[in-house]
Amino acid sequence: NALGVVVAIIIAVINILLKPLLVLLATSERNLSVTDERKSVVTSFYAFQLVNLIIIKVLVAMSLKDIGVGEWVVSVSGDLNIRLLNGMFEEFSHEWYITEGTAVFVAMIAQVIVPHVEPTIKDIIVPTLKRNFLAKGAATQAAMNELYEAGEFEVHTRYAFVMVHLTVALAYGGGLPHLYLLATLNFAIAFQIDKAFLLKVNNKPPQYDAELARVFCNLLTAVVFIHFFMTGYMFSNETIMRSATWPWLGIFDKYGHFQSTNTLPHPLVVNLLERYLSRANVFPLMFLLGSYIALVAVIKTIGRPLIPVAQRVLVRIGFESIAPKLTITKMVPGLTKLYRHECTPEQRAAFQLDARKREKGEANVAPPGEALPEKDVKRGLRTFDGRVCFAVWTEDVDENHNLYRGIKKKKGERMRTWEVIQQDGLFNYKMKENPKYRTVSLMFEEAGLQEHDDAPTARSPSKQLSLPGASAKIAPEEGAAMAASAAAASEAMKVVDLEAGGAAPAAAAAPAPAEEAAPAAAEAAPAAAEAAPAAA
Numbered sequence: 079n080a081l082g083v084v085v086a087i088i089i090a091v092i093n094i095l096l097k098p099l100l101v102l103l104a105t106s107e108r109n110l111s112v113t114d115e116r117k118s119v120v121t122s123f124y125a126f127q128l129v130n131l132i133i134i135k136v137l138v139a140m141s142l143k144d145i146g147v148g149e150w151v152v153s154v155s156g157d158l159n160i161r162l163l164n165g166m167f168e169e170f171s172h173e174w175y176i177t178e179g180t181a182v183f184v185a186m187i188a189q190v191i192v193p194h195v196e197p198t199i200k201d202i203i204v205p206t207l208k209r210n211f212l213a214k215g216a217a218t219q220a221a222m223n224e225l226y227e228a229g230e231f232e233v234h235t236r237y238a239f240v241m242v243h244l245t246v247a248l249a250y251g252g253g254l255p256h257l258y259l260l261a262t263l264n265f266a267i268a269f270q271i272d273k274a275f276l277l278k279v280n281n282k283p284p285q286y287d288a289e290l291a292r293v294f295c296n297l298l299t300a301v302v303f304i305h306f307f308m309t310g311y312m313f314s315n316e317t318i319m320r321s322a323t324w325p326w327l328g329i330f331d332k333y334g335h336f337q338s339t340n341t342l343p344h345p346l347v348v349n350l351l352e353r354y355l356s357r358a359n360v361f362p363l364m365f366l367l368g369s370y371i372a373l374v375a376v377i378k379t380i381g382r383p384l385i386p387v388a389q390r391v392l393v394r395i396g397f398e399s400i401a402p403k404l405t406i407t408k409m410v411p412g413l414t415k416l417y418r419h420e421c422t423p424e425q426r427a428a429f430q431l432d433a434r435k436r437e438k439g440e441a442n443v444a445p446p447g448e449a450l451p452e453k454d455v456k457r458g459l460r461t462f463d464g465r466v467c468f469a470v471w472t473e474d475v476d477e478n479h480n481l482y483r484g485i486k487k488k489k490g491e492r493m494r495t496w497e498v499i500q501q502d503g504l505f506n507y508k509m510k511e512n513p514k515y516r517t518v519s520l521m522f523e524e525a526g527l528q529e530h531d532d533a534p535t536a537r538s539p540s541k542q543l544s545l546p547g548a549s550a551k552i553a554p555e556e557g558a559a560m561a562a563s564a565a566a567a568s569e570a571m572k573v574v575d576l577e578a579g580g581a582a583p584a585a586a587a588a589p590a591p592a593e594e595a596a597p598a599a600a601e602a603a604p605a606a607a608e609a610a611p612a613a614a
Contacts, residue, residue: 089130090188094196113289116234123238139178140167170253170312179254190264193239194271201228201279231280237290245301252309306367310360314353321359417469417495425450429464469493
């Protein structure tokens with residue numbers, strides 16, 4: 079038992095130490111988005127922990143010889159072989175619960191503590207030491223800011239830890255019910271610690287879409303199946319739980335053994351049929367499992383049209399509180415679409431109160447569209463029917479406004495979703511304030527360009543090159559001279575197909591001296607300067 083406890087703790091520590099390697103491998107995959115990269119980290123980290131905590135234990139400690147599954151021999155090199163499914167436990171017996179069950183429980187206790195050790199060291203202890211010893215030697219304000227900035231809140235690794243603990247608890251919880259209590263304690267502790275890190279320590283995480291949550295939901299569907307299967311296998315051990323047998327359908331005798339006049343199927347099939355269908359304490363679980371599989375199949379195929387029907391039925395029979403949970407959003411509005419949301423109960427109450435005042439002819443009524451709480455009106459929210467709210471600009475937005483992003487806005491104009499997010503302070507969409515894009519943003523400024531200036535791209539080759547002459551930070555005559563120089567250089571670097579018999583231009587073979595090129599650029603500058611206002 080002591081050795082099993084030590085091994086369980088070592089496995090938990092190994093899971094944490096190898097996380098940076100898995101993150102590095104996911105980064106090398108060159109995913110198209112941050113969400114895809116984090117999804118890769120979640121799936122690989124979850125699979126790695128699951129292999130260490132469950133699959134290796136099953137392959138090493140269990141033996142399935144009695145049900146027709148022989149051992150697996152993996153040849154490593156020479157006489158070195160690894161034997162799998164050749165362990166000392168043929169059942170979930172008393173001995174298994176004493177040794178392996180204890181090791182699983184200790185590993186899950188370690189999973190409650192160990193995941194929070196690394197963030198504490200990396201985001202609290204190490205930054206504190208750096209600030210104490212390096213702050214006085216910071217040469218620039220940027221270096222000082224970096225010392226006081228915490229790391230990113232790694233929500234994707236939290237997903238992996240939660241998924242592993244939930245999987246182990248549901249897989250072994252039938253025979254080890256205290257894993258349910260441990261999982262509840264783990265989730266409660268993780269919630270409080272993660273909330274403290276998110277609000278007080280770490281930087282705001284990037285905006286994710288629903289992919290991580292979708293991965294979790296899809297996995298939970300499979301984990302429920304594993305829960306029923308493992309629980310039924312544990313409950314069907316006659317040395318642990320005695321149960322009556324059902325000789326139904328004529329395929330089992332009165333002792334619950336499979337009988338058939340024809341050739342018996344594979345021993346594994348016989349064993350599973352006897353365990354899951356003939357025992358009175360296991361068959362209800364299999365019935366629930368079959369119902370669950372059928373329900374999932376219906377929801378995944380033809381379930382969407384049945385959602386409104388289910389809602390109406392639940393409301394009619396008095397379960398209105400759970401009816402909204404069945405709602406499926408058909409489309410999530412994009413960040414660039416006009417903002418709108420369903421009015422909250424507080425907003426509906428304010429609208430109805432204003433409507434009653436209008437019916438009574440009172441004078442203190444809100445202007446049209448502003449029958450909302452005062453805090454919402456100040457944010458620019460408006461509604462005309464009390465059901466759907468939209469947002470408008472409460473003041474003009476020009477170049478001097480702090481929310482200006484290249485497009486002027488007038489008071490009363492509808493706001494888009496990303497503009498509401500920016501206004502509320504969640505994200506400001508200033509590239510210069512993002513460390514990952516700060517260098518590129520400074521290069522834009524030095525070149526006289528703004529973040530929102532047009533530039534030629536692979537998807538928009540028709541766009542003309544944004545020249546500094548069009549920027550307000552460089553004088554038009556300087557920009558025109560630079561444009562003429564760029565045109566002259568482009569003309570000099572024309573590519574000629576030598577195989578087709580063309581001759582290389584003299585400019586390409588011997589570039590003109592700077593003294594000769596300068597007068598030509600100076601002559602072209604006035605013409606370009608005169609053409610610039612006309613183009614504008």
